[in-house]
Amino acid sequence: MSIQIRDLTYVYSENLPYETVALDHINMEIRDHSFNGIIGHTGSGKSTLIQHLNGLLKPKSGQIIVDGIDITGSDVKLREIRKMIGLVFQYPEYQLFEETVQKDVAFGPLNLGLSQENVEARVREALTLVGLDFSELADRSPFELSGGQKRRVAIAGVIAMKPKVLVLDEPTAGLDPRSHRDILQLIRNVHEQEKNTIVLVSHNMGDIAALSDQVFVMEKGKLILSGTPREVFANTALLKGIGLGLPPAAELMEQVRQRCADAPRDVLTVEEAEQQIVRWFGKDKKC
Ligand code: ADP
Ligand code: MG
Secondary structure (H helix, E strand, O other): OOEEEEEEEEEEOOOOOOOEEEEEEEEEEEOOOOEEEEEEOOOOOHHHHHHHHOOOOOOOEEEEEEOOEEOOOOOOOHHHHHHHEEEEOOOHHHHOOOOOHHHHHHHHHHHOOOOHHHHHHHHHHHHHHOOOOHHHHOOOOHHHOOHHHHHHHHHHHHHOOOOOEEEEEOOOOOOOHHHHHHHHHHHHHHHHHHOOEEEEEOOOHHHHHHHOOEEEEEEOOEEEEEEOHHHHHOOHHHHHHOOOOOOHHHHHHHHHHHHOOOOOOOOOOHHHHHHHHHHHHHOOOOO
């Protein structure tokens, strides 16, 4: 499922003294089956942008075209859009509310009007996909679980609706390193298994570089840069100028290069850094 965003503008508190232009003429294309990373400083408009993707916010102007249909049109049913595009909010565990894990994950699929049997199958599948044991956890209260488990339950609730586009707003924020790794792995697994389109908002440049096909950089409501991770992270000065880092391996090589100008460029991942450094040391290194 592809999404085209055309000239999207959104203003909070319009005509009030504290009016904020949160999105300023954004144009972007999200391709079918692709993995898209969105980065940007706090307040740059990332959350506002993704809340437009499932019709939660209505633009001041512009269009959002999902598989050829403009979802900002007044005749479009939001229920249909939300069936196709699933949004995992930041800190989604705060929205858990049912008395059992099973009921919480079932909430979305039940709203889609699926049969009880179908819903149960979806709940089992979604919990397995997020790495939780159905038989162990189905009847437990979500409130008794650990932070990482709660977050997985909340993500399972969206996955169980089998959205064609899965949008996640900083899904690893505030997690310990192990839960962070697990959540990323589960996003990868869902992408592979469901063959869906992913839109991931993250502050972690290493994750974005490792996972994304396309990266979009937001700054003060504008889309200032987009491209493959390699294209985007080549803009070191621009990214640093807006307070964003580089993926750790790229940052390391950048530091080395400041001492030795012939150190390898164009390094994104730890594996690449390792290969390039070995090759570099094999050559006639100048310093
Ligand atoms: P990000 O997700 O990149 O941190 P947001 O989309 O949350 O950015 O915010 C973009 C801008 O809109 C910021 O200036 C923020 O202060 C403002 N903003 C966000 N939500 C609201 C709101 N509910 N009311 C008023 N202003 C808001
Ligand atoms: Mg945000």
